[in-house]
Amino acid sequence: MPLDRRTRRPRILIAGLTAVAAALAVALTLALTVTTYDHTSPRAARNRAEGKVAGNVDCRKTKCVALSFDGGPSPTTPGLLDILRQDGLHATFFAQGKGHIAKYPDILRRMAAEGHEIGDHTWTHPRLTDLDEAGARRELARTQDAIERITGERPVLMRPPEGRTNRKVAEVCRELGLAQVLWSVTAKDYETTDSALITRRVLDQTHRDGIILLHDLHKGTVPAVPGIIKALEQRGYTIVTVSQLLAPAKAQPGMVYRP
Missing domain, CATH: 1.20.5 (Single alpha-helices involved in coiled-coils or other helix-helix interfaces)
Incomplete structure (x- = not known):
């Protein structure tokens, strides 16, 4: 019915x-x-901090952008280091263990000697969110140990592969004394060898207090860097490391920094 x-x-x-x-x-x-993990922007962290900035760049007053490279060191890295040295610039390198740190320790040593900032990009580049805590800890700690053994400095920054993170990864990073660094600019240089396209993608996305992500191991990237640097400086940017972008704030273990 x-x-x-x-x-x-x-x-x-x-x-x-x-x-x-x-x-x-x-x-x-x-x-x-x-x-469910703690996150903030470089600008917000910087503006909450008190005190003076070490060095001659204060990103509270200067139009800054951080330059970072993932996945090295590689055979192409020395050419990049030559470019940065010629321009008097420093970058943040998130180094990978297997096939990179393990294969090219002298290049990593040169990075450190020339004043570049070195962070952790895991040993085998897995998605950390797919691992259990023990697996994520092994990936990060092994890379930290290798960097410290070669350079004498233990990294305090890391970049999760593919930018994938969660509460578990943040807790492991906190235990290991690592802050996570994401990005606001990606040229997707892993999918092209066109240096002009890489340059254009970077310039189209860059804004004050941003973080640029590039990979020095890809064929088109290092040739693009001189043009990127020149164009950014013409637009009034000061190129800095991630830690300089945060200063006077200090990177906090477990925190995710994303512009």
Whole structure:
């Protein structure tokens, strides 16, 4: 026997409310997955800090952008170091262990000797979010140990492969004394050898207090760097390391820094 309208309406209303509740539960779950780690921007961290900045660049007053490279050292890295030395610049290098640090320790040693900042980019470049805590810890600690053994300095910055992080990764980083550094500019130089395209992509995305991500191991990247530097300086940017961008704030272990 068909239901009359008075019977159908409450059922429709209940079904609708149930669907809304389910949607809200999914949204809440996604939100918690994304935001259950501490994060801040370099500008916000810097503006909360007190004190003087060591060195001659104060990004509170200067239009700064940080330059960073992932995945080295590689055979192409010495050419990049020559370019940076010629321009009197320093960058942040997130070094990878297997096939890089292990294969080219002298290049890593040169990076440190020339004043560049060296961070941790894991040993084998896995998605840390796919590993358990022990696996993530091994990937990061092994790379930290290798960098310290070669350069004498233990890194305090890391960059998660593919930028993938979560609460578990943040907790492991906190235990190891590592702050996580994401980025605001990517040239996707792993998908092209066109140096002009790499340059254009960087310049189109760069803004004050941003962090540029490049990979010095890819064929088109190092040839693009002189043009990138020249164009950024013409636009009034001062190129700095990640730690200089944060100063006078200090990178906090476990914190995710994203512009």
